[in-house]
Amino acid sequence: MKISTKGRYGLRVMIDLAYHNNGDYISLKDIATRLNITVKYLEQIVSPLSKAGFLNSMRGNNGGHKLAKAPSEYKVGDILRVMEGNLSPVECVSFGDVECPMAESCETVTFWKGLDDVVNKYIDSFTLQDLIVTPRTDN
Amino acid sequence: MKISTKGRYGLRVMIDLAYHNNGDYISLKDIATRLNITVKYLEQIVSPLSKAGFLNSMRGNNGGHKLAKAPSEYKVGDILRVMEGNLSPVECVSFGDVECPMAESCETVTFWKGLDDVVNKYIDSFTLQDLIVTPRTDN
DNA sequence: ATTAAATACTACCAAAATACTAGGAATTAT
DNA sequence: ATAATTCCTAGTATTTTGGTAGTATTTAAT
Numbered sequence: 001m002k003i004s005t006k007g008r009y010g011l012r013v014m015i016d017l018a019y020h021n022n023g024d025y026i027s028l029k030d031i032a033t034r035l036n037i038t039v040k041y042l043e044q045i046v047s048p049l050s051k052a053g054f055l056n057s058m059r060g061n062n063g064g065h066k067l068a069k070a071p072s073e074y075k076v077g078d079i080l081r082v083m084e085g086n087l088s089p090v091e092c093v094s095f096g097d098v099e100c101p102m103a104e105s106c107e108t109v110t111f112w113k114g115l116d117d118v119v120n121k122y123i124d125s126f127t128l129q130d131l132i133v134t135p136r137t138d139n
Numbered sequence: 140m141k142i143s144t145k146g147r148y149g150l151r152v153m154i155d156l157a158y159h160n161n162g163d164y165i166s167l168k169d170i171a172t173r174l175n176i177t178v179k180y181l182e183q184i185v186s187p188l189s190k191a192g193f194l195n196s197m198r199g200n201n202g203g204h205k206l207a208k209a210p211s212e213y214k215v216g217d218i219l220r221v222m223e224g225n226l227s228p229v230e231c232v233s234f235g236d237v238e239c240p241m242a243e244s245c246e247t248v249t250f251w252k253g254l255d256d257v258v259n260k261y262i263d264s265f266t267l268q269d270l271i272v273t274p275r276t277d278n
Numbered sequence: 279a280t281t282a283a284a285t286a287c288t289a290c291c292a293a294a295a296t297a298c299t300a301g302g303a304a305t306t307a308t
Numbered sequence: 309a310t311a312a313t314t315c316c317t318a319g320t321a322t323t324t325t326g327g328t329a330g331t332a333t334t335t336a337a338t
Contacts, residue, residue, distance in 0.1 A: 003251075028313080029313080038298080060306025063306065115258070143325070179328065182285075284336100292327085297323090303314105305313080
């Protein structure tokens, strides 16, 4: 039941971009310095966020990334699902996948489905904006 | 955010024992047949449950395992926590561990803590009894 | 006592997932 | 041109997961 480092960093990157959300493109180099990870690793974290349309990205000199929408428009759940793939606690709960052949006689599937629901409901109840209103000491 | 097979099987074993909760000791051999896994692997699943005091176990001929309490006395959360170790979505949330050095300035820790809370609240809202009231086709 | 049936313990192992590292191509402003 | 940047793909070391296996120990039945 762990969130991977990709999920955690993905969220932190989005938070960082929300903090520095003036119209400019923010380079991975800057983010990397602030979050203390390498640019190369950051590239991999940013890639799915960019492909999901969450970021506007610009190559070349003075290029970088910026949020495609206002921080309040991003549900944290959307970000985590992009980074983690599927958050369902067990495979048989995943939507769109084939249903577990034992589902009929399986006592636990309803339970797991409910867990999936509370998790998604919780993470969807926060927006990026909610995470940056807290007073901070640095950055 | 996945529950491991150990967690899933652990829960299924407990459900199986709840179904066959006549005073007798149930052998792993029987459970293994019903759940379609090997006795050897079952041993490893049962071990932490037994050590946690959830089962009364008996060695030797006619030995086996049985629930130590009534099914309604087991919170599903207790079982999952024994099997999965710690269910907190990120390390810095774990109780008893050292706190993350960035906790002060970290916007996400409150969010993760909240996620941990809703997960634990949900899984603690079910007892083993709740999972076996569903009508079943087999066993 | 012997034996058969069971759990208990410990070690090992292979495959998959995770967390990175690395190289180079493409793009863009200056 | 050049420097700075993203984009794309591949590789790799480590950790975690999902088991297998061997042996010792315990117990009931004969």
